[in-house]
Amino acid sequence: MSDRIEYDPQAIREVGEEVCPDIANFYDDIASKTAAAGQVRDSAFGAHALGDKWNEMFTLFYGIVFETGSNVRAMGPTLIRIAEDQEILEGELVNAFGQIESEIDANGHAPSTSVNYGAAPELPPAPALLDDNPYEAELGGPAAAF
Secondary structure (H helix, E strand, C coil), X not given: CCCCXXXXXXXXXXXXXXXXXXXHHHHHHHHHHHHHHHHCHHHHHCCCCHHHHHHHHHHHHHHHHHHHHHHHHHHHHHHXXXXXXXXXXXXXXXHHHHHHHHHHHCCCCCCCCCCCCCCCCCCCCCHHHCCCCCCHHHHCCCCCCC
C-alpha cells in the first residue's frame, strides 16, 4: 500500500459546494433551537441554583454550536479554492509533461552518457572493513563524513 495521498479535485469541490453548506445549515438550526431554549430558561428554572449551572452549560453549548456552524460554512469556499488550485496545478503538470514528451519524441534531448561503476560486490565486506566503499575510486576518494 502506498503512502501517497490520492485526491479528486472534483470531490473536494463537491464537499465545499454541497456538504459544507448542509452541515453548516444543520448547526445553524441547532443554534436557533438552542437560542429558543435559552429564552425560556428563567421560566424553566426560576431562581433555583440549578439555573446558574444550566446557564453556564447553555452558554458553552451555544458557543460551540454557533462557532462550528460558522467554521464549517467558511470551510466550503476554502475547499472550493483548493480544488481550483489543484485543477490548475494538474493542468500545468499535464502540459509540462506533454511538452517534454514532444521534445523527446522529436529528439530534442541528447542521450546522456552514463558511468559504469562495475558490478556490485557479491558478498558484504568483512566486519573489519564495513567502512570501506568498493566504489571509492570511481567516486573520487573517501566519502565525506556526515
